[in-house]
Amino acid sequence: MIASLLYVPGNAPRFLEKAGQRGADVVIIDLEDAVPEMAKTEARDNLTKWVPDIRRMGCQVFVRINNGDRMVDDAVVATLAGADALYIPKVGSVDILTGLTEHLGRHETGRAPIEFVPLIEDMKGLFEVRSIAHGPRVLAITSGGEDLATAMGAQPTPEVLRYPKLMIHYAAKEAGVLSFGMLRTTVDFADKQALRAAASEARQFGFDGATCIHPSVVPILNECFAASPDEIAWAQKVVAANEKEAAVGRGAFMLDGRFIDAPIVTRARNLLLRFEKGRATS
Structure with missing residues (x-):
């Protein structure tokens, strides 16, 4: 049961050292959007410290890796550090998951295979989502609402995001994997009433949990996605x-x-x- 997933920038020690105490089921150490280019290599190298430190606090640790030239190196270091799963951005084809699986196999001696959470963030991924959901090692599938809207040349309103997010959700359920997300963007974490409404709506639709970028949202997700x-x-x-x-x-x-x-x-x-x-x- 994964109701709450808390993003933490991989280059922010003052947030990372407390991340495992926030009550989230999963801490996602972010090497991608939250980390400036000049700090990405150091953030990756520091996974060897932060992944085991946070896991010892009792929650799972996922790592959001970069795509492109950094993808494989990020994935290997996260695997060796003991991460439970990889958040993989901008997955447009199941071939990305197959290729990563081949690269990682030789680095997994003594540990279970690391799992994948593909992020669907563009139109190519949206129309390949069913095959992606059936890909190797997929634990869950989710979307990037802001990126999806950008890819459409649209604004990330609930009406714009609802149909593509449901397509991704339905693909996850058909494949028998977890579905993370809400049917509207939740960048404004200060609006707790809107967050609670979005999380409650998502649970009614069968979503299993959702991510957040601020620890104050974690209790809301834990409450809304749990059975009363x-x-x-x-x-x-x-x-x-x-x-x-x-x-x-x-x-x-x-x-x-x-x-x-x-x-x-x-x-x-x-x-x-x-x-x-x-x-x-x-």
Whole structure:
């Protein structure tokens, strides 16, 4: 269960040293957009310190690598440092994932294969998203809302981003991988009301979690993407009632004035399974 992912610039020691204490399920050490060109090599080299330091605080660590000439070197150093997954920007083809897999295999002795989170940030990636979602090592798939809007020559409004973000989300669900994101851009982290509305909406659509750039947003994501006590209680009631009804040969029934059939039971079971996994790893 990954509800909250906190971006931290890879060249900011004062943020990195506290990143693992912010309550996020994942800390994403960013080597890409948040780091100026002159500091990128040093930020990459310092992964050997920050990745294990943050992991010891009890959360997973992903690394957002650069694309282009820096991609392979960033990925290798992150892998050797012990990162759990790579955030891979501007993935336009599954070939990028296949190539990285071939490069990284020789560096993974003694550790599990590092996983991938492709970011879909342009039109090529958007129309290749289904094959990307089925690519090697894919843990989750997500979008870059600002980049998508830029690629379209558009403004990152909810109306503009909704359809492409849903395309990416549907591809993730069809492939059986996690889906991170919200249906609107959330650059203004000071607007907590808007963030809460966006996170709640995303969960209703089946997104699993979302990223943020400020630690004050982490509690909102953790709350909005988690199952509430009322939801858990209802799911337990549905599953228990279904067992009783099935024993007498009924596959559909009424419960507290609500019609219950197979899809609703499956949804209740899935919620309880996710809750149990989240509790086991907390």
